[in-house]
Amino acid sequence: MSLLQDLQEAVGSANVQTDSQALAPLLVDNRNRFFGQVLCACFPASTEEVARVMAICHRHAALVFTQGGNTGNCAAATPVVSEADARRSVLISLRRMRSIERVDPLNDTMTVEAGAILQDVRDAAEDHGRLFPVSLAAQGSCTIGGLLSTNAGGVHVVRYGNMREQCLGLEVVLSDGRVLDMLRGLRKDNTGYDLKHLFIGSEGTLGVITRAQLKLSPLPVARSVYVLAFSRLSAAGNVFNALHTLFGPQLSAFELMHVDTIRMVARELPQIPIGFDLSAPWYVLVECEYNDTRQAERLQSAALSVLENLLEDGTLSDATLAQSEAQCEALWRVRESIPSAHKHAGGNVKHDISVQRNDLADFVETTNARLQSRFDWIAPSVFGHFGDGNLHYNMGVREGFDRRLCFDHEEAIHAIVYDAVKRFNGSVAAEHGVGRLKTRLLNDVKSPEELHLMRLVKRVFDPDNRLNPGAVIDLKESIACDD
Ligand SMILES: Cc1cc2nc3c(=O)[nH]c(=O)nc-3n(C[C@H](O)[C@H](O)[C@H](O)COP(=O)(O)OP(=O)(O)OC[C@H]3O[C@@H](n4cnc5c(N)ncnc54)[C@H](O)[C@@H]3O)c2cc1C
The missing domain is CATH 3.30.465.10 (Uridine Diphospho-n-acetylenolpyruvylglucosamine Reductase; domain 3)
Known part of the structure; x- marks a missing residue:
């Protein structure tokens, strides 16, 4: 029997899709930049069915691409293969295994x-x-x-x-x-x-x-959400330390946003109310979660005096405290709307970097300066998980310039940013993964010994390179490897 017939028998014909229209949304990444092709998509309903599908793919030497929600940011779930390989490529979607x-x-x-x-x-x-x-x-x-x-x-x-x-x-x-x-x-x-x-x-x-x-x-019983404004990014580390010392494990989020990024949300998604004044260059959204109401009262009042001190000594220029659960949600909505606002604005050149938290300000300031001296049209849109040392360090185009400029210079922008990440001993793939976007970058950021061991691990579990080939580690690359 053919690969297709075997798969149909294993999971039922209704759960093997070959129609190109039905397959289309599974074959493109969430940023519409990578397009894939497969023989079919399979929708198993249990571990046993997945096992059957994998055994069949093994027998037919088929390539396997697993997909969940297809929301990944590095095209890791997109089956990008040659025309010839497409005929032996199977996408396994877990959409019937949601229990x-x-x-x-x-x-x-x-x-x-x-x-x-x-x-x-x-x-x-x-x-x-x-x-x-x-x-x-x-x-x-x-x-x-x-x-x-x-x-x-x-x-x-x-x-x-x-x-x-x-x-x-x-x-x-x-x-x-x-x-x-x-x-x-x-x-x-x-x-x-x-x-x-x-x-x-x-x-x-x-x-x-x-x-x-x-x-x-x-499950926390209460939370507080603050938006704090400051003029120098270097202050963010001090604010983090002061609040982490006070709140300890109750500190649950410390999210940085540049004012231009917030203005972009206001411009692109006017239905999202901003809810605080936009006169400072930098903002953090801080969330603390409490396990009982007495703890909440005690920490909230201690936080007020810490914030007063930070305002008095000029570390902060403003502080907004959500007064209700609805206001907490409204402040979070601003932060969470940033990816959609970027998309709405036509996208930008993205980096998901991390460096040590105390190096973040230096990283952003020196890298912004390098980029801005090279490209007079560049508009950094910086936001992300400051508390984890992880920023989405994205580069768009200033108003009045052609929006496509950043994509025309994408490689040069990446080179400057990744060179800076390397100098700061950081990571080029902090939380979104490597996928197909950054496979080649691994050559620069991993040592030959690490690459060698990663390839050996891959070979133990996937000796024929059939599982998501082209993602994470490229076995075809001529990376120094003595096996
Ligand atoms: C608006 C937006 C905001 C986001 N915010 C964040 C964020 O704050 N932090 C963050 O880390 N990410 C974020 N992401 C990225 C994305 O949501 C995550 O990477 C998520 O983990 C992907 O899950 P998924 O089910 O969509 O996986 P997919 O995109 O379908 O797949 C991602 C990778 O996982 C593999 N995979 C999927 N399921 C399986 C499985 N069952 N077995 C083996 N491999 C599998 C795929 O082969 C692929 O390599 C965001 C994305 C969007 C669109």
Whole structure:
């Protein structure tokens, strides 16, 4: 039987899609910059079906591309292949594996299928009085499998960590169809190498994640949200330290926004009220979550005196405190609308970088200066997770200039930014992953020894390079490797 017939038999013809119109949305990345092609997309409904599909693909030497919500920012889920390879390429979508199987509020865990949508996972945890803390603007469509495969971060990493920190167990289907059951849900287990961590952040290149055991946290009973304004970016580190010292683990978000980025939200999405004065160059949105109301009252009043001191000594130029839950949401909406506002404005040249938190101000100021001295039209749009040392350092075009200029000079902009990241010993892929966008960059940022070991790991799990070929690590690249 052919590959297609085998797949139809394994999951049912209705769950194998070959129609080009129906396939189209699965074959383009979320920024419309990469386009893929496949023989078919498969929609298995269980681990057993995924295992069958993988065994068939193994037998037919088919290429496998796994997809969750297709919200990734590095084209990692787009099957970009040659015409010839398209005839043996299979996209596995987890969209029929969305169950939340079990919530255990006493053990603070939940078990979900990998296609479960983040918002549904958060809602299910909340229904049981618990919190699943990962939160990001794509949470209505991104999946647990995608989040784990990219080790996604989001806006609460400063308190709860990345996806890696939320995962207690995984079930993975290997490239030949064997099922690796690592669903032990243990908080301590030092029985040698912890294999689940290899799959987290591997972007579909080592296996298909089918189920996950996630860690839950206490559900906060109250929160405060502040927007703080300051004139020098170097002040952000001091503000962070002062508030982190005061709030400790209650500090759940510390999100930086440049005033021009906020103005772009106001201009592109006028339905989003800004709710604070825009007279300073830099703003941070700070969130603190409280586990009981007495703690909330005590910390809120202590915060007021810390903020008064920072205003008095000139570190801050303004502070806005949300007075209600509705105002908290309104302030968050400004921060969360930034990606849509960028898209609405025609896009820009994006970087997802991290450096040590105390180097961020220096990184931004020196790199902005280098870019602006080279391109008089450039408009930095800087925002992101200051508390994690991770910024979305994006370059657009000043008003009055042709919007396409930044794309015409994309390579030169990347070169300047990535050179700066390297000088600061930072990361060129802080939270979105490598995908197809940054595969070549790994040659510059990883040592030959690291690259060699990464390729060996890839070969252990995927000896024929059939799982998401072209993403993360390119085995065809002539990277120094002595095997
Ligand atoms: C508006 C917006 C805001 C965002 N904000 C953030 C943010 O704050 N922080 C952040 O980290 N990211 C953010 N992202 C990026 C994106 O949401 C995350 O990368 C998310 O983890 C992708 O999940 P997904 O289900 O859409 O995965 P997909 O895009 O479908 O896939 C991403 C990668 O995971 C692999 N994959 C998917 N499912 C599986 C599986 N079951 N098994 C094995 N591999 C799999 C794919 O092959 C691919 O390599 C944002 C995206 C958007 C559009």
